[in-house]
Amino acid sequence: MRLDQVVYSVDGWLSAERFLGAGTRTYSKYADITDISSAFHPQHGNTSFRVPSFRVPAALGRLRTNGIASELPGYYHDGERLLLPVHPDALACADLVGREELLECEPGPDFEVIPLANARTVFVVAIDGVDIRPHQLKLHYPRRISRFTRRLREPMIELELWVADELAALGTPFLAEVCGGIFGSGGDAWGFIVREAPPLAAGRYTVPLFALYGGDIRAPQDPTLLEQLVEVGSETAETFIAERIVAPMIRLWVRAAVSAGCLLEPHGQNTLVSFTADARDIEVRYRDCGVYIDPVIRRRLGLNRPLPPMNVIGSDLRAPAAGIRSLTYDSFMGHHALDYLAELARKRFGADPDVLHEAARIVYASAVEGFPEPLLPDTVYYYDDAAPPERWRLKDTGIRPHWR
Incomplete structure (x- = not known):
């Protein structure tokens, strides 16, 4: 999909949702x-x-x-x-x-x-x-x-x-x-x-994050949206990804976690990117509130609103809180989304993934400053594929995280 050929922002959003996931x-x-x-x-x-x-x-x-x-x-x-x-x-x-x-x-x-x-x-x-x-x-x-x-x-x-x-x-x-x-x-x-619905104002586009790095199944020869935005903007691919995408995603996840005990799942479908055609004004948004709740964080904050009936760690969820946090941050956001962005930037622009990782570490450290204990474990947690899909369990992969 070429942005310069999209007349209406709603058409761009729907095309991105349906066809830019290759x-x-x-x-x-x-x-x-x-x-x-x-x-x-x-x-x-x-x-x-x-x-x-x-x-x-x-x-x-x-x-x-x-x-x-x-x-x-x-x-x-x-x-x-x-x-x-x-x-x-x-x-x-x-x-x-x-x-x-x-x-x-x-x-x-x-x-x-x-x-x-x-x-x-x-x-x-x-x-x-x-x-x-x-x-x-x-x-x-x-x-x-x-x-x-x-x-x-x-x-x-x-x-x-x-x-x-x-x-x-x-x-x-x-x-x-x-x-x-x-x-x-x-x-x-x-x-x-x-x-x-997402904001669909004239002159502004909103797409799921995966549409930035996904190919167009109808026009595989077209450049990805990430390539088009970097081309029209004034920043390097590394700066664009680190400052416009990665940093706000990290801050969004950390704020919801440490301020409300809500562990968002910002993978490529749930994260939305809203931008103008000249790439000067870019916002990161979120969708899908079917997330996990950390009651320990909420108690520490003095939040006493009655909890929802499911997805509450320590209630209907027996997995450790650190593992659930890592699942949503390291696996859903990092492995399922940001790794794809970094790899595309490496292939198309020669960007160094380590530069992006280091930028993410700095943002994360600043975002969690003042939290009284480590928010995430030393290694990455993910689903154990040996378990039946409907009866999922987590396992410690032993892999060191890249994005914090």
Whole structure:
């Protein structure tokens, strides 16, 4: 994708989400697994597709919100009934929990959506043929994408709304989850989450981080976005990556961790880069509040808000806090994203990865200054591939971290 040929910022964002991921999913043996029908596949499917919905009575469904003001919840509840969109592949699953009861509900309008990189998260552009305020919609998807089956149960919905409140209170640059719908009751209740769209102002582009270093599957001869931004800017590739990308990512992760005990997962899909065409104004943002919570940090800070029902270290998570922190920082951010940026810069510009690593160490040391104990372990933790994907566990890889 060539930036000088993108007329509308929304087109640039959607093209980046869908087509600029070539070569970016080699970080694990599970990374490129997407069990989805071809019509709904982000890279190979239709330009858009329709998601059916159901009008669910109060006895079966409810809408959850948080403290973030938004008009979006109004699309999903009419005051009496929940409007529940369901991914076509999920609806086709014979073992979808509550499927018989769902099909007895009154059909609602179709949602016109465009698939995003995650496949089960879509971009909503119209409901019942009427244009609405565009936004992202994360759907229950009881099929496998990458390492896990992507069910979206009630505890996860509550977690994401809770974390969104925490990040908003910190002033974090992120796309906020503002509501979630829940169908059914008990441990298998499932639903959806509504998330704000990225800034799509004229003259400004927003793309997932992987789109900076990923190839275009439609035009593999095109230079990557990183190459195009370095070319039009006034900085070297090393300076651009270190100061415009790596430093704000590190500061964002550390601030959320040490100020709220929220361990963000800033890999290539969850990290967003917003920039002007001349590369002078660049911002790093975050999306997806389905993160881990460190209650020890929160207690130290005197934060006594009741914790969410899942992803709490020491509660439903038995892995050590240091290992979970390393998973999110060293593996998700470092190995899954920044290593790709560094390698592309080495190949295309002759940049020295060690220079980028040293710059990251300086930023990290400054960001954690004053924290009373080591925030991260001496070595990198990652998933143990010997464990079944749905029953994950961590292992100490013994590898020294590069990005701190």
